[in-house]
Amino acid sequence: MAQAAQGGEKKTVLTTFTILADMARNVAGDQLKVVSITKPGAEIHGYQPTPSDIVNARGADLILNNGLNLERWFEKFTGQLGGGKAIPTVILTEGITPISIASDAYKGKPNPHAWMSPKNALIYVENIRKAFVKLDPAGAKVFNTNAKKYSDQIRAVDAQLQSKLSALPRSERALVTCEGAFSYLARDYGLTEHYLWPVNAESSQGTPRQVKEVVDAVRNNKIPAVFCESTVPLNGMKQVAKEAGAKFGGVLYVDSLTDARGVVPTYLILLQKDADTILKGLTSK
Missing domain, CATH: 3.40.50.1980 (Nitrogenase molybdenum iron protein domain)
Known part of the structure; x- marks a missing residue:
């Protein structure tokens, strides 16, 4: 350069x-x-x-x-x-x-x-x-x-x-996260979206109402796995997984990269890492 x-x-x-x-x-x-x-x-x-x-x-x-x-x-x-x-x-x-x-x-x-x-x-x-x-x-x-x-x-x-996420069965194309930070990704790749809170500035745990709504959505739609972002506590979503009989599928990255030694040091790697985590979480039995 x-x-x-x-x-x-x-x-x-x-x-x-x-x-x-x-x-x-x-x-x-x-x-x-x-x-x-x-x-x-x-x-x-x-x-x-x-x-x-x-x-x-x-x-x-x-x-x-x-x-x-x-x-x-x-x-x-x-x-x-x-x-x-x-x-x-x-x-x-x-x-x-x-x-x-x-x-x-x-x-x-x-x-x-x-x-x-x-x-x-x-x-x-x-x-x-x-x-x-x-x-x-x-x-x-x-x-x-x-x-x-x-x-x-x-x-x-x-x-x-597009190739990775389109491999998900139509019934499993549901993304459940702590923050509603994946609306654009969900739109692009045909995923339905559920979340505890819309923006991190509003909450970091989830209110009882928010937790109940997501638990109901996971149960009713038989969603196999839920996820949470790297910059907030995982407790609320792990509670959802336990109550809904789903598994916690892993951590997603959205608001921040890691340093050069971490798992998502660049934006493009962040996208690929999230797609792999979502795919593995929703397809692994």
Whole structure:
């Protein structure tokens, strides 16, 4: 990949969480420095920025955020930057048609987890590419080449997921999770969806009513396995599995990558890992 201009300092791009940072690095190559505000494994909905986050952000040349009410702390964060420097901000879900949340306190609001659809991820990448070309026109060739290559990789993973998940018997295409973070994935691959709570910021355990509704759904539909996300406690969903006579099928990843030594160090690996976990959970007897 091309290097930044010799002797010139790379411009800094700040993202709100690790998945956006990974996408951005794939487009930036060596031309820009990309930093995530939240760290690997962090719960991003209710994140509380630290003083060091604010200090680091003041040196940024561009901020990328998800939008769709995901980073509810973000407006307050940018308001604390000060310093007289207006940092351009790009919302990466611009151009995506959101799925509305169907229940509870967030009913009717957009589901923010749009990146869980590889098809939507292509829109993220295009928005990143355009933002980078505007930020650093000299790197346009690098950004355009990298964006095309990365988009091709996303399309290949989309085809893999379609192949894997379409192998599920129609009666077993049900995805039960703690957070309603998989609506876009479920839509893309023909899965029905049930969850304890719609957004992590609302809960981390599940109310008795939420637990009962999911237990009933699992029993009535004879769903063989349930799952939960890596950034929240597993107790509520393990209770659902026990009461409904299902098995706990494993941990899914959605809001955060792991570090380089973990199981999902990149966005594309995250998608593949989740698909494999879902497939194994719903088909293993």
